[in-house]
Amino acid sequence: MLKEECFYLGKIVSKFSFKGEVLIKLDTDEPEVYLEMESVFVDYNENLIPFFIERSSLHKSDLLRAKFEDVDTEEDADDLMKCDLYLPLTLLPELEDHQFYFHEIIGFTVEDINYGTVGTIVSINDTTAQSLFEIEKDGNQILIPMNDEFIEKLDKENKTIYLKTPEGLIDLYL
Incomplete structure (x- = not known):
């Protein structure tokens, strides 16, 4: 499995018990969707390695407590x-037409x-307090907050996002 064929699910952040259990910080607003997973791919030494899950449960509502097979x-x-x-x-849940994955x-x-x-959107910066569209135009980078109030329409068929940004925001970058 190649990383390009996958989506980032989260990161193992700590051990939970002396029996090999770990806590996973999931990159989702709905961690309960991932309670029934049978396996995940772990990025180990730059390779995606499948790990099978014996059991999992939510821990403090936003962390996934998991026990992998052969991690004892x-x-x-x-x-x-x-x-x-x-x-x-292929395991990403279907979204409505006006919703999108980064x-x-x-x-x-x-x-x-x-x-x-x-x-053109070249990436999404989600390391800041508010996620940003990173847009490239003629060699310039334009950063626009991913604010629901700015997004007027998403046209997936024509690969276009229509925004209504505050006056002068785009001019700051050009």
Whole structure:
């Protein structure tokens, strides 16, 4: 399995017990959706390795407590600390037409109601307090907050997002 065929699910953040259980910080608003997983891919030494899940439960509502097969000691669990977890893209839940996953909109054209064509989305920066569209136009980077109030329309068929940004925001970058 290649990373390009997968989506980022989360990261193993700590050990939970001396029997190899780990706590996983899931990158989702709905962690309960992932309670019934049979397996995940662990990014271990730059390879995606399948790990089968014996049991899992929610821990303090936003962490997944998991016991992997053949991970039976603290030392085994230590070896997996800070590893990223992935699942195949085919397992992503279907979204409604006006919703999108971040990876889906890379390459989409951004049109602003007032400004016109802004550029092309090259990535999403979700490391800040508010996620940002990273848009490229003529070698310039434009950052626009992913604010529901700014998003007027999503046209998946034509790979275009229509925004209505505050006056002057786009001009700051050009």
